[in-house]
Structures are given as C-alpha cells and as structure tokens.
Amino acid sequence: MKILKFGGTSVGSPERMKKLLDIIRPGEQQIVVLSAVAGTTNSLVEISQAYLNGDKRKAKELAKSLHDKYLVFIRELFATDQGYNHGKDLVDYHFNLVTSFANELFTPIEEKIILAQGELLSTTLYHFYLAEIGVPSVLLPALDFMKIDEDNEPVIPYIGQHLQPLIDKYPGKMLFITQGYICRNAFGEIDNLRRGGSDYTASLIGAAILAEEVQIWTDIDGMHNNDPRIVKGTKPIARLSFDEAAELAYFGAKILHPQSVFPAHKYKIPVRLLNTMEPSAAGTLITAESDKGSIKSIAAKDGITAIKVQSSRMLLAYGFLRRVFEIFERYKTPIDMITTSEVAVSVTIDDTRNLDEIVKELNDFGSVEIDYDQTIICVVGDFGAEKHGYAARVLEAVKHIPLRMISYGGSNYNISLLVSNEEKTEALRSLHNRIF
Numbered sequence: 001m002k003i004l005k006f007g008g009t010s011v012g013s014p015e016r017m018k019k020l021l022d023i024i025r026p027g028e029q030q031i032v033v034l035s036a037v038a039g040t041t042n043s044l045v046e047i048s049q050a051y052l053n054g055d056k057r058k059a060k061e062l063a064k065s066l067h068d069k070y071l072v073f074i075r076e077l078f079a080t081d082q083g084y085n086h087g088k089d090l091v092d093y094h095f096n097l098v099t100s101f102a103n104e105l106f107t108p109i110e111e112k113i114i115l116a117q118g119e120l121l122s123t124t125l126y127h128f129y130l131a132e133i134g135v136p137s138v139l140l141p142a143l144d145f146m147k148i149d150e151d152n153e154p155v156i157p158y159i160g161q162h163l164q165p166l167i168d169k170y171p172g173k174m175l176f177i178t179q180g181y182i183c184r185n186a187f188g189e190i191d192n193l194r195r196g197g198s199d200y201t202a203s204l205i206g207a208a209i210l211a212e213e214v215q216i217w218t219d220i221d222g223m224h225n226n227d228p229r230i231v232k233g234t235k236p237i238a239r240l241s242f243d244e245a246a247e248l249a250y251f252g253a254k255i256l257h258p259q260s261v262f263p264a265h266k267y268k269i270p271v272r273l274l275n276t277m278e279p280s281a282a283g284t285l286i287t288a289e290s291d292k293g294s295i296k297s298i299a300a301k302d303g304i305t306a307i308k309v310q311s312s313r314m315l316l317a318y319g320f321l322r323r324v325f326e327i328f329e330r331y332k333t334p335i336d337m338i339t340t341s342e343v344a345v346s347v348t349i350d351d352t353r354n355l356d357e358i359v360k361e362l363n364d365f366g367s368v369e370i371d372y373d374q375t376i377i378c379v380v381g382d383f384g385a386e387k388h389g390y391a392a393r394v395l396e397a398v399k400h401i402p403l404r405m406i407s408y409g410g411s412n413y414n415i416s417l418l419v420s421n422e423e424k425t426e427a428l429r430s431l432h433n434r435i436f
Contacts, residue, residue, distance in 0.1 A: 001209065002212050003030070003033060003214045003215065004023070004030055004031070004033065004202075004217060005034075005198055005199060005215065006020060006035065006217045008035045008038035008040070008041070010217055011034055011035065012037055013073075014074075014076035014077040015076075017126060017129065020126070022279060024175065026174055026175045028174060029174045030176070031176045031205060031211075032176065033180045033198055033205065034119065034123045034180060035122065036122050037073070037121070040118035043062065044098075044117060044118055047062045047063050047114060048114050050062060051111070052106060056102040059102060060099055063098045064095075067095040070095075071088065074125065077125065078128070082132075090125065090128070094120065094121055109189055112189070113190050115182075116192065119179035119181050119182050119198075123139060123177050126177060127139045135175070137175040137176070138175070139176075141178070141179070142179040142201065143182060143183070145163040148184075148185050152185070154183070154204050159208040167209075180202065181197040183201075197257065198257075199216055199260035200257050200260045202216060203260040203261070203262070206263070207263035207269055212270075213269065213271075213272060214270070214271045214272070215274055216271065216272070218255055218274075221275035221283055222255075222273045222275070222281070225298065225432075226431075230429070236281070237284050238282060238284065238285065239285050239287070240284060241288065243412075243413050244290055244413050245271070246258070246265070247413050248296075248297055251300070251336075251376055251414070252300045252301040252376075252378065261286065264286070268288055271285075272285050273286070295379060295394075296381045296382075297379075297380050298378070298431050298435070299378045300376065300377050300378070302421065302424070304349070304350055304375060305355065305372055307348070307358075307359070307362070307369070307370055308370075309345050309362050309367075310366050310368075311365050312343055324345060327358055327362060328347075331354040331357060332354075333349050333351050333353075334350075337376060338407070346404075346405055348374065348405065355370075371420075373421045374420060375419055375424040375427075377418075377431065378415075379415045379416075379431065381413070381414075383411075383414065383415060391415060393434060393435060394415050394417075394435070396434065397435065398419075398430055400430075403418065403419060404418040405417070405418035
C-alpha cells in the first residue's frame with residue numbers, strides 16, 4: 001500500500017481537487033492524506049484568536065466569510081443538486097459548530113476543535129465528490145487512530161493497532177481517505193501535530209502499517225538544491241538520504257515538514273516528493289541511501305537569535321556547559337547551533353518567547369551578548385571526516401561575507417553558517433555559484 005499526501009494548494013480549488021484523480025489510481029490500494037483547503041487553517045486561527053480575545057462578534061464575522069467561500073467552493077465542485085446538497089449540509093454543520101462556541105467559555109481545547117475543521121471538511125467533501133462521479137472510496141477518521149502522548153509525541157504502535165483494523169473492515173476496497181494534521185492527545189481530546197503536520201501524518205501512517213512508499217505531493221517538483229525564490233537556475237535533487245533530507249527540512253527547505261522524515265527513517269519507508277502541477281516530473285526520492293561524494297543542497301532558516309555567554313569560569317571547568325544548557329531546557333527552548341571556546345559559548349535559537357528570562361539566568365555565568373535578525377545557512381552533502389576540499393569550497397564562497405558562527409563536524413551531512421539577515425541573499429547566491 002502507498003500513502004499519498006496532498007497539501008493545501010493541491011486541494012486549494014474545486015478544479016485542483018478534481019485533478020487529483022490524474023494522480024490517484026483508484027485501482028491500486030492507497031491511503032490519501034489531505035490537508036485543509038489552502039487558506040482555511042489561517043482563517044480558523046483568526047477565528048480562534050478572536051474568541052480567545054473575547055471578540056465574539058469578530059469571530060462570527062470571520063466564520064461567515066469563510067462559510068461563504070465554502071458555499072462557492074461546493075457549487076463549483078459538485079455537478080448535481082444531490083451532490084451540492086450533501087456538500088452544503090456538511091459545510092453548514094461544521095460552521096454551525098464553529099459559531100456555537102460564541103455561547104461557551106473558550107479555551108485552548110475549543111481552539112483545537114476549531115482548527116480541526118479544515119481537514120474534516122476537505123476530506124469529506126472529496127469523499128462526497130468521488131461518490132458523485134462513481135469512484136468508490138472509504139473515509140477513515142484520523143481521530144479514530146492518530147494519537148499523541150503526554151509529551152506530544154505520536155504513538156506509532158497505537159496508530160498501527162487502530163488503523164489496520166479499520167482498513168481490514170473493508171476487504172476489496174482500494175482507496176482510503178483520511179485527514180492530515182489532526183489527532184487526539186493523551187486525554188482523548190482533539191489535538192493536532194502542529195502546522196505542516198499533514199506531512200507528518202503521512203509518514204506516521206506509512207511507518208505504522210509498513211507501507212510500500214510515502215508520497216508527498218506539493219506544488220514544486222521535489223526538493224531543490226537551493227531556494228528557487230531567491231536563486232535562479234536551481235534544480236531538483238534526484239536522491240537524498242533521510243539524514244540529508246532531515247537537515248534540509250529543519251534548516252529551511254519549505255517543501256517538507258521537519259519532523260516528517262523521522263518515522264519513515266526509523267521504519268525504512270521510502271519517501272518521494274512530487275509535484276501535483278507536473279505529475280510526470282521525477283521529484284526527489286528519500287531513502288536510507290544516497291549518492292556519495294557530493295554537495296546536495298543549500299537551505300536557509302530565518303528568524304534566528306544568537307546568544308554568546310563569556311565567562312572566565314569556563315576555563316578548565318567541568319559541568320559549566322551542562323548548567324548553561326539546563327537553562328534552555330527549563331524554558332523548553334531548542335538550540336540550533338553551538339560553538340565553544342575556552343572562555344565562551346555561543347548558541348542560536350529560533351524561539352524567543354522566554355528570551356528575557358533565559359538571559360537573566362545566563363547573566364549569573366558571565367557577560368551575555370545578543371545578536372538578533374540572524375539567518376542560518378545550511379549546506380548539506382557528504383561531509384564525512386575522510387572527505388577533503390568541500391568545507392574549503394563552502395568557506396571560499398562566502399569569504400566576503402561576515403560570519404557570526406560556523407558549525408562543522410556535528411554530523412557528516414552539513415556545514416552551518418550564521419550570517420545577518422541582510423547577508424542571506426548574497427550568501428545563498430554566492431554559495432550556489434561556487435558549488436553548483
């Protein structure tokens with residue numbers, strides 16, 4: 001069985017939703033994972049925020065606006081009155097639910113219920129559309145099998161144990177449809193896998209049932225060797241290893257959700273990145289193996305803050321770094337890069353919600369310097385210790401650009417450079433010209 005995931009742009013209009021059958025082969029056993037229609041989740045976030053702010057009038061106005069858009073959507077999607085009426089009943093049901101929260105105390109629990117409505121709508125509308133044109137399909141409710149634990153981590157054995165019986169209930173059925181992103185938490189409440197989580201859903205399902213392949217369908221033909229929005233002449237990468245793909249996804253390659261690689265990697269399920277707009281394009285295949293002896297791609301992660309702690313107490317001391325890192329752990333703030341010397345340590349973070357508290361505690365260790373508006377440039381490829389010359393090529397390409405930090409040797413797959421935001425475009429273009 002294959003798992004096919006389609007993002008919001010792939011179901012962003014009735015025309016695009018209909019064209020999915022150019023890719024989906026109803027005669028082959030597949031699970032199709034759908035995101036919400038493009039723009040829906042952003043609108044649901046706005047509605048939720050209005051409720052949280054106590055502005056029920058604004059929430060209702062936003063809900064009505066989105067409701068009206070869906071009425072136009074279903075009018076174009078369905079060709080028969082019966083199909084339209086089924087679609088309208090569905091849309092009315094979901095938006096009645098959304099507006100009903102104006103009569104209740106609104107908490108983060110209700111917020112997550114609202115955020116789940118986008119995927120519930122897109123999958124059921126597509127299921128209704130297939131029924132209208134005579135294509136058999138089975139709707140699998142993700143809330144019946146997708147689960148996260150107390151630490152918000154997916155429980156893959158639970159997913160497999162609850163999903164497989166649902167599939168087995170329909171012997172001979174080939175096409176199954178389910179929701180991306182949404183799940184239940186350890187308390188049984190509706191929750192989600194965070195933004196971009198539909199990729200994660202597809203990978204988790206693939207791992208849980210040991211699928212033949214996971215396909216991530218987006219609006220770009222695979223992962224490129226640089227950011228095509230900034231650099232001209234980029235090309236899709238034919239093959240990547242799971243480790244290389246994880247580095248690129250984490251450090252800014254938007255085509256793939258950073259967490260989505262890990263379940264497939266653990267269970268050795270190939271992942272293929274493909275283009276909905278150009279289905280014949282080869283895309284990018286991600287497996288345990290990759291082409292050796294080359295630099296694969298360059299990615300950039302914006303919104304980085306660098307923190308430098310300088311203290312003579314570090315000199316010949318043990319336990320110093322542990323105590324520094326414990327501060328970040330207490331505030332649940334991940335670190336991206338780290339460099340050290342005898343008397344200083346520099347780290348980068350992208351979550352600054354608790355920055356003031358972190359800096360206050362770090363001041364107990366020594367002087368603290370903060371650099372805002374930084375960008376991590378990540379160069380990914382085969383950088384094993386036995387390789388030579390690659391690091392020199394990278395640094396030669398940016399010799400005219402001030403570098404705040406360099407991270408090399410943490411893995412065999414990347415060199416990371418920290419530059420100011422205004423140097424990002426020049427760094428990406430210069431590296432691309434020198435390397436590719």
